[in-house]
Amino acid sequence: EPEVTQTPSHQVTQMGQEVILRCVPISNHLYFYWYRQILGQKVEFLVSFYNNEISEKSEIFDDQFSVERPDGSNFTLKIRSTKLEDSAMYFCASESRGSHQPQHFGDGTRLSIL
């Protein structure tokens, strides 16, 4: 069964550095998402992406964050000037045709900011 693949599984970064989290969505999917889960808390929506542009974003997704689909395959989340509170699990998800067909999640990247 096709899967959403995320790399790396664990990223350790010094505070203030930039980090790029990578995702390879399921190949025929059209909608892409990033979510964040701070340890012990609920999963929070960050941003959705469709037709090569941001579709929706939450209030968490400020100017520190950006997303890109550079080559038609990868879907990346860039976090600039990382802060301690950015430490979390970051999940990528993809969906075939909107309206929650449903969303398939990757295994997540655990981001640790030191």
Next chain:
Amino acid sequence: AQTVTQSQPEMSVQEAETVTLSCTYDTSENNYYLFWYKQPPSRQMILVIRQEAYKQQNATENRFSVNFQKAAKSFSLKISDSQLGDTAMYFCAFGLGGGGADGLTFGKGTHLIIQP
């Protein structure tokens, strides 16, 4: 804005028993979807079951079924013949319909422990 509430932080049952996890939500929308996701200790997010709000029939997937009460805005998950592998965090989630790329709204989760 939508909210999802899971009032049971943790539940524990014996293997082979039936357990029901509760979820309530609040929305002014009429076209939406509801989901239960399972997150085992490995931290993956695995879809358990999906319900379209316009369908009156409750969704069922093998040992997993839901009790969807639209008027009460309630969406509980029943796990029959529970197994040790069902031990996980269970998240209830809400998604808007309409064909757009709207993010899901999750509850805080219920930690389900299946005892041998």
